[in-house]
Amino acid sequence: MAYHIPQEELLDRQGLAQLQRRKLTAMFEVVLASNPFFRKKYGKLSPTDAVARFCELPFTTRAELQDDQTTYPPYGSNLSYPIDAYCRLHQTSGSRGSALRVLDRTVDWNWWRRCWGIIYRGAGVRREDRLVFPFSFGPFIGFWAAFESAVELGNLCLPAGGMTTAARLQYLMENSATVVCCTPTYALRMAEVAAERGIDLAGSAVRRLIVAGEPGGSIPSTRAAIEKAFGARVIDHAGMSEVGPHGFECEESPGGVHLIESEFVCEVIDPSSGAAVGDGAEGELVVTNLGRWGMPMIRYRTGDLVRLSHERCVCGRSYARAGGGILGRVDDLVFIRGNNVYPAVIEDVVRGVGGVAEFQMRVGQRGAMSELTVELEPSAGTDSNVLAEQVTSAIQDRLHFRPMVRCVERGTLPRSEMKSRRLVRDDQE
């Protein structure tokens, strides 16, 4: 077992709480003195009071940050330092409305790399691994920090932006990459193209895939499909442009995501009441980052649904663990025939059937009823009628309602190397 910062990663719960209080106090000393956004939000609060009354502080929301950037364009007022102090701009993918801009100083960016060091060691990435990043190095934060952290750790890093999928596969094989960092959807896309071209990915040097941006890394059948195609282990990772890279799956304990509580304060709340929920109960993850003071996030509502446990893990860390990873998004819950349906559960069912190259879920309204339509793109050699029937009955078995299922021509559904949006709401367009 390897650790990046053992003196912090191996603390017990009490030690972690002390460390968080220390880091919070130092952050509040800066933020409450010079950050216009949080000074306005919290009024005249001393750093000591802010730490003591932390759980009473109002939440920060995405809508609030968006409004702030509209009012104070282009970067908003959540800046603790003069603009000259910042050296990096990134912006969100804009997959949910307009893009949010985030700025980092050199020290904030070093903190991102530090978090990635923890993720890599937890994921079992070693000094001799060669990492490939099939990701377009544009304004979206994606794997930028992951790339630079791995360079700092001394790994050979292979940037694969601006290439076709076929060219990326060739590059991966030629350079004997052992670790791939991408979205789950893009991992499956690479597997699809490799199969078409007779490339033996399972026989390649790849031994780990670190996936992020979508829930797929913790969806059992999606994960199994990726692991089979690459003959490698999938490691799920959670991160957001707004807060930073906050979660990773350790190699010793698959099927859950640790929250890096030495660098983040993590809380879980009931999304409607805002009240804290306990271990094992599902709720919305609220995150405070502790090392990004230039544009901090304090009690930020992520919109991600999780279920936490706090027992010490076999990997030695006492970081909270989100069983099953990110279960879904608060605003992606679909209400069909009296049931809350998670898009991630539909994905698990669809990928579990096999023979599906890509799919999309459409939710529409028929009279007073919501209807789910699943559109499938069969993979090569799969009979579309048989596939549609198999998927219909699999969804009916698992979720007790009969969806509309139809097959579409190969190559018609979107495939993305960024966050995929497989849920389309026809009633809201």
Ligand SMILES: [Zn+2]
């Ligand atoms: Zn662990």
